[in-house]
Amino acid sequence: xxxxxxxxxxxxxxxxxxxxxxxxxxxxxxxxxxxxxxxxxxxxxxxxxxxxxxxxxxxxxxxxxxxxxxxxxxxxxxxxxxxxxxxxxxxxxxxxxxxxxxxxxxxxxxxxxxxxxxxxxxxxxxxxxxxxxxxxxxxxxxxxxxxxxxxxxxxxxxxxxxxxxxxxxxxxxxxxxxxxxxxxxxxxxxxxxxxxxxxxxxxxxxxxxxxxxxxxxxxxxxxxxxxxxxxxxxxxxxxxxxxxxxxxxxxxxxxxxxxxxxxxxxxxxxxxxxxxxxxxxxxxxxxxxxxxxxxxxxxxxxxxxxx
Amino acid sequence: xxxxxxxxxxxxxxxxxxxxxxxxxxxxxxxxxxxxxxxxxxxxxxxxxxxxxxxxxxxxxxxxxxxxxxxxxxxxxxxxxxxxxxxxxxxxxxxxxxxxxxxxxxxxxxxxxxxxxxxxxxxxxxxxxxxxxxxxxxxxxxxxxxxxxxxxxxxxxxxxxxxxxxxxxxxxxxxxxxxxxxxxxxxxxxxxxxxxxxxxxxxxxxxxxxxxxxxxxxxxxxxxxxxxxxxxxxxxxxxxxxxxxxxxxxxxxxxxxxxxxxxxxxxxxxxxxxxxxxxxxxxxxxxxxxxxxxxxxxxxxxxxxxxxxxxxxxxxxxxxxxxxxxxxxxxxxxxxxxxxxxxxxxxxxxxxxxxxxxxxxxxxxxxxxxxxxxxxxxxxxxxxxxxxxxxxx
Numbered sequence: 001x002x003x004x005x006x007x008x009x010x011x012x013x014x015x016x017x018x019x020x021x022x023x024x025x026x027x028x029x030x031x032x033x034x035x036x037x038x039x040x041x042x043x044x045x046x047x048x049x050x051x052x053x054x055x056x057x058x059x060x061x062x063x064x065x066x067x068x069x070x071x072x073x074x075x076x077x078x079x080x081x082x083x084x085x086x087x088x089x090x091x092x093x094x095x096x097x098x099x100x101x102x103x104x105x106x107x108x109x110x111x112x113x114x115x116x117x118x119x120x121x122x123x124x125x126x127x128x129x130x131x132x133x134x135x136x137x138x139x140x141x142x143x144x145x146x147x148x149x150x151x152x153x154x155x156x157x158x159x160x161x162x163x164x165x166x167x168x169x170x171x172x173x174x175x176x177x178x179x180x181x182x183x184x185x186x187x188x189x190x191x192x193x194x195x196x197x198x199x200x201x202x203x204x205x206x207x208x209x210x211x212x213x214x215x216x217x218x219x220x221x222x223x224x225x226x227x228x229x230x231x232x233x234x235x236x237x238x239x240x241x242x243x244x245x246x247x248x249x250x251x252x253x254x255x256x257x258x259x260x261x262x263x264x265x266x267x268x269x270x271x272x273x274x275x276x277x278x279x280x281x282x283x284x285x286x287x288x289x290x291x292x293x294x295x296x297x298x299x300x301x302x303x304x305x306x307x
Numbered sequence: 308x309x310x311x312x313x314x315x316x317x318x319x320x321x322x323x324x325x326x327x328x329x330x331x332x333x334x335x336x337x338x339x340x341x342x343x344x345x346x347x348x349x350x351x352x353x354x355x356x357x358x359x360x361x362x363x364x365x366x367x368x369x370x371x372x373x374x375x376x377x378x379x380x381x382x383x384x385x386x387x388x389x390x391x392x393x394x395x396x397x398x399x400x401x402x403x404x405x406x407x408x409x410x411x412x413x414x415x416x417x418x419x420x421x422x423x424x425x426x427x428x429x430x431x432x433x434x435x436x437x438x439x440x441x442x443x444x445x446x447x448x449x450x451x452x453x454x455x456x457x458x459x460x461x462x463x464x465x466x467x468x469x470x471x472x473x474x475x476x477x478x479x480x481x482x483x484x485x486x487x488x489x490x491x492x493x494x495x496x497x498x499x500x501x502x503x504x505x506x507x508x509x510x511x512x513x514x515x516x517x518x519x520x521x522x523x524x525x526x527x528x529x530x531x532x533x534x535x536x537x538x539x540x541x542x543x544x545x546x547x548x549x550x551x552x553x554x555x556x557x558x559x560x561x562x563x564x565x566x567x568x569x570x571x572x573x574x575x576x577x578x579x580x581x582x583x584x585x586x587x588x589x590x591x592x593x594x595x596x597x598x599x600x601x602x603x604x605x606x607x608x609x610x611x612x613x614x615x616x617x618x619x620x621x622x623x624x625x626x627x628x629x630x631x632x633x634x635x636x637x638x639x640x641x642x643x644x645x646x647x648x649x650x651x652x653x654x655x656x657x658x659x660x661x662x663x664x665x666x667x668x669x670x671x672x673x674x675x676x677x678x679x680x681x682x683x684x685x686x687x688x689x690x691x692x693x694x695x696x697x698x699x700x
Contacts, residue, residue: 081375
């Protein structure tokens, strides 16, 4: 196995208030490894409000700004504008929001920030629900998952609706750079952050962020579950740079989704036909992703056709 | 100084320009829109070196300036009625973060039914958000008060956001001669913002944070203390403004012909001008009436009201908004201020000018007559159409 080549820098301290095995905690740590010391992180109401620890302490070694849940996009537009107006050098502005605060209530200000081309990085850490408030469903909760507002029992079988496609929504705004990242693949994660940090304009990350208490799995399985998510095609790793797709992890044939599903209590009620339906959906999405990669490839990167 | 013919909205924009605001965020909403249009023209012409952020909602407009102020920028935004209501959540954030934002608000009725004429419900409904609130009577007062509001909001003793309101159409879209200070005069009065003790990139600082009962109350008390320091600070700010420009507007509760008055009406905004004419007419008839303009509504000028109460027998308060289930807000605040005073004149509340209904000299005269006849009442709706005209079911 290749040796890890992550930067030594740590801008997130131990003593944070995350649950054991918290995906969002790993996401913040890896994100900050790829960014400079003059990063400002704007955080809405979400798990990270609490993880960063209460006044007068902080778990972050960078300037941190709190904003209400629906306004992260606007907040980073304001921080960027002030940094530019005041002539502050080397400042990287980051919004770090959950899936509810991004894909549900915060969608409007995210869209505004992307449309007005704010020079900032927006990170959506996706733990697929309102976990900090007690595991309620969000637009990003996957179809069929149990949450406290999508119970299982009687005629109810978890969330009836499909997961909202945040990357599709973001890409429709033509950001400079957008990528999916997964703490189970830290080098890919940090490399993409470093790449984004060099760019100007609106940038976006969709982070796979497992939640042991919300998804009902053991807290020592976060990385294992992350690897399964990507290698089964549930959460493929890719980047879209100026509209050009590149899949950053292709491990041959995808693993069956059953292993990923069976590892989590929130899918305990899934039948074989539920899993088959998910398998078909994941397969179709994976093919569409590979097609997008082919169709947007740079001319020089197109393989020479076989004679 | 230059004399220009300006609308209230243009006066707002000129004041923001003279304040050398660094970040402006704006969303269009009638009838404040020409404020942000004028600012856009200033920016395009190179007369305003600000980051001008066009946002997708009033909520985002206020978030942009809250965040920008958090980093140390001088900021401005403007709104009206529904937009201000949408900002409500962020109003609390602004004061809690001690962001010295100045915001222009064009007072307009709240829906339903839709009505874009003047009414004070929009801003009165924000009185508990920790914002300083000024109500203006003229376009000159709009311009001067915006500049004063920056100096007051940014004073280290205060560090609170301030809104400067103007009555829809009567000020926002009506032009009158306004003396506009030169940039040199404005700079002399208003130095660049001292942005110490805020978020600093490169340090482990956090602005906002979260806390339990062990600290929260102390944060709130700090905001309350800052509010308490406004009257004294504003007095010195207005004195300094007068020194630089030769003008002031008489503090938080300017008085008119109250010296030997036994009966005084308290008004807000443009109704004051009408009432001043009525006072002159009634004085000519030998009646001892006077007028007090409630220019500063938050913090409420308790001491000034008590001083007034000690001078007269009857006070009437005219509100241009209504607190359902109680009375007009200025009337109840005045009552609360007077209750703690040894001198408590008779108090009456009048509702007039709601949703832009004209406040005529005749209407104001009837208020004074009711006071002089000792027909005091908690709430008197002055100008209802006797036939109603509303059809239910």
